Amino acid sequence: MRVVIAEDSALLRDGLVQLLQLRDVEVAAAVGDAEALLTAVAAHTPDVAVVDIRLPPTQTDEGVRAAVQLRDRHPETGVLLFSQYVETAHAAQLLGNPAGFGYLLKERVVDIGEFVGALERVAAGGTALDPEVVAQLFGAARRSTALDTLTPREREVLALMAEGRTNHAIATAFTVSERAVEKHVANIFAKLDLPPSETGNRRVLAVLRHLETGR
Amino acid sequence: MPSLRSRLRTRATATFGRPALAAVLYGVIALPLALVGFFLTLVGLAFGGALSVTTLGLWLLAATVRGALALGALQRGLARRLLGLEIEQPGVEDGGTGIGAGGILSWRRGILLDRTGWRAVGCVLLTPFTAVFAYAAVVIGYVYGALFTLHPLLKRWNYNTVHTTEGTTHPVSTDRHVSLEFFGYQLDSWPRWLIPFTAGLLLLAVAPLLLRYALGPHRALLTVLLGPDAATRRIRTLEETRARAVDDAAATLRRIERDLHDGTQARLVALAMHLTLIRELVTAGAEPARVLTAVDTAQGNATQAITDLRHLVKGIHPPVLDEGLHAALTTLAADSALPVALTTDVGTRPTPAVETIAYFCAAELLANATKHAHATAAAVDVTARDGVLRLRVTDDGRGGAVIGAGSGLTGLLARVRTVDGTLTCDSPHGGPTVVTVDLPHT
Numbered sequence A: 001m002r003v004v005i006a007e008d009s010a011l012l013r014d015g016l017v018q019l020l021q022l023r024d025v026e027v028a029a030a031v032g033d034a035e036a037l038l039t040a041v042a043a044h045t046p047d048v049a050v051v052d053i054r055l056p057p058t059q060t061d062e063g064v065r066a067a068v069q070l071r072d073r074h075p076e077t078g079v080l081l082f083s084q085y086v087e088t089a090h091a092a093q094l095l096g097n098p099a100g101f102g103y104l105l106k107e108r109v110v111d112i113g114e115f116v117g118a119l120e121r122v123a124a125g126g127t128a129l130d131p132e133v134v135a136q137l138f139g140a141a142r143r144s145t146a147l148d149t150l151t152p153r154e155r156e157v158l159a160l161m162a163e164g165r166t167n168h169a170i171a172t173a174f175t176v177s178e179r180a181v182e183k184h185v186a187n188i189f190a191k192l193d194l195p196p197s198e199t200g201n202r203r204v205l206a207v208l209r210h211l212e213t214g215r
Numbered sequence B: 001m002p003s004l005r006s007r008l009r010t011r012a013t014a015t016f017g018r019p020a021l022a023a024v025l026y027g028v029i030a031l032p033l034a035l036v037g038f039f040l041t042l043v044g045l046a047f048g049g050a051l052s053v054t055t056l057g058l059w060l061l062a063a064t065v066r067g068a069l070a071l072g073a074l075q076r077g078l079a080r081r082l083l084g085l086e087i088e089q090p091g092v093e094d095g096g097t098g099i100g101a102g103g104i105l106s107w108r109r110g111i112l113l114d115r116t117g118w119r120a121v122g123c124v125l126l127t128p129f130t131a132v133f134a135y136a137a138v139v140i141g142y143v144y145g146a147l148f149t150l151h152p153l154l155k156r157w158n159y160n161t162v163h164t165t166e167g168t169t170h171p172v173s174t175d176r177h178v179s180l181e182f183f184g185y186q187l188d189s190w191p192r193w194l195i196p197f198t199a200g201l202l203l204l205a206v207a208p209l210l211l212r213y214a215l216g217p218h219r220a221l222l223t224v225l226l227g228p229d230a231a232t233r234r235i236r237t238l239e240e241t242r243a244r245a246v247d248d249a250a251a252t253l254r255r256i257e258r259d260l261h262d263g264t265q266a267r268l269v270a271l272a273m274h275l276t277l278i279r280e281l282v283t284a285g286a287e288p289a290r291v292l293t294a295v296d297t298a299q300g301n302a303t304q305a306i307t308d309l310r311h312l313v314k315g316i317h318p319p320v321l322d323e324g325l326h327a328a329l330t331t332l333a334a335d336s337a338l339p340v341a342l343t344t345d346v347g348t349r350p351t352p353a354v355e356t357i358a359y360f361c362a363a364e365l366l367a368n369a370t371k372h373a374h375a376t377a378a379a380v381d382v383t384a385r386d387g388v389l390r391l392r393v394t395d396d397g398r399g400g401a402v403i404g405a406g407s408g409l410t411g412l413l414a415r416v417r418t419v420d421g422t423l424t425c426d427s428p429h430g431g432p433t434v435v436t437v438d439l440p441h442t
Helices: A010-022 A034-044 A062-073 A088-095 A106-110 A112-123 A131-143 A145-149 A152-163 A167-174 A178-192 A200-213 B004-016 B018-050 B055-083 B104-113 B115-149 B194-226 B230-283 B288-316 B319-323 B325-335 B352-371 B408-417
Strands: A002-006 A026-031 A048-052 A078-083 A101-105 A127-129 B160-166 B172-178 B340-345 B378-385 B388-395 B422-426 B433-440
Touching (some): A002 A010, A002 A034, A010 A026, A010 B230, A026 A034, A048 A062, A048 A112, A062 A078, A062 A088, A078 A088, A088 A101, A088 A131, A101 A106, A101 A112, A101 A131, A106 A112, A106 B230, A112 A127, A127 A131, A127 A200, A152 A167, A167 A178, B004 B018, B004 B194, B018 B115, B055 B104, B055 B115, B055 B194, B104 B115, B230 B288, B230 B408, B319 B325, B319 B352, B325 B340, B325 B352, B352 B378, B352 B388, B352 B433, B408 B422, B408 B433
Parallel strands (some): A002 A026, A048 A078, A101 A127
Antiparallel strands (some): B160 B172, B378 B388, B388 B433, B422 B433
């Protein structure tokens, strides 16, 4: 897997490069600002671009804007947004199309195995949302009383679905059979009144939309 | 020594310059204006008072008060334009622009109960008595001064003919022209007309001074009765300082949040990542040199995070301040780049808020002395007497410090005012600079 990294803190950047290389991920380029990012992606066509939300010069949302441009110009390159704390407001426009999109907090890097897994998911066109982000969405979803009808296990499965995990991954995480997961998913969809045959990214979208708007 | 010419010019501008003529105009207008206002108000009050049992009477009174307020506003405007006297708008309780929610009767009651309105009425009733002095000063100083000075010219046209008959046997009648006569002493011929001439010049020379003293009572009256009363002024100060305090607090919190987030948290994330890196390197059996480099980087991050936090805490509330102002200032003096002579004489401990403000003022003033004044030595004195905690910071730098124009002293003054303190700065060019901060101390 080939990646390009955009992160303005040199310390973090170098550390991340070393970590990924130790896990046999090819880092084609590691840059410090949005301009260089766009150039590097055009030059190397990586599978995923890892982009810090805050980049110079204003340190507000250069990363997000560059990510939007990347999605336009290089739709086959996944984008993983990287942030010190949850800034879903900035990332909202990208959350609308979760295929090949990810949003992780920087501290997730500590578990490098998970991080690489998320990269692989995004590179394959899936979704990878940070559990913190999902938790915030759950917390904000006061309007959905339907969530209260879920059993605790179903709520856990829903959270992992929102993160973008496949049924197989969820089954592994809870050490149950994939069939059991499918049953949970069907129940969840029934209780939340979502179209049942959604899979993959459409599923994530449907769950996210439900969490945000209560529909 | 200023030459005679320049001194004459200064005198001339003093008497005939723009400010002086503006004051003359004011002196001339003020009395008629005051008299008109006086009579109108008196009439209004009389009729209104007489009819006050009826609703018409109350309306008359309300109209009189409003008229007085309007006249007061006019007076303030005239005073500002012509005399350069700034009187702040008094507080109006009901916001006398519109009728508002209570309906027309409560509006009227608001006017009648408003202290500001009645103070304005009082002012209107008293101004004739003060304005008359100004008028008299204008007449004596300027009018008579001009007439006396121009007497040699004017006597040609301005005279009485006195017909005297002398002698009993052969009456001889003579006519003489008398322009100015003072108890039989005629001042028309040379060199006697020099007397009124010089007298006139003297009068003109002192006219502006005379007018200024004559306007004194009038200005005092206007300031006391047309300006905000003590309570309103106090409220305005409190509102201003409170807004400032709230802004300050919000800004401080933002700064702390930013420092913690961008500084400390980022370092800890980097630290965590490098620990992960170390684990990966060890698991992958990398050579020790590489592992140790990662360890060094991790340690660097940890140390830096600790230092950042220490500075941050010092900026919020230095722990040493808990031991009292003397201990905190001693540490500050020791840390300073300049040699600092410190004397403290504080009896009972001040409140924590006062201590904190005094400490941070001293810190900033010492920093200014080092950075801006390029001083070589400084002295800090803290004394407490008569309910005032006085902090005085002296330095031997190059001076020229001013409160205002973006200097740090403005910020200090605003912060000090939030606890009703004061800050004064005596800093002539070339130094030395003495900044005195007074804070309340029970």
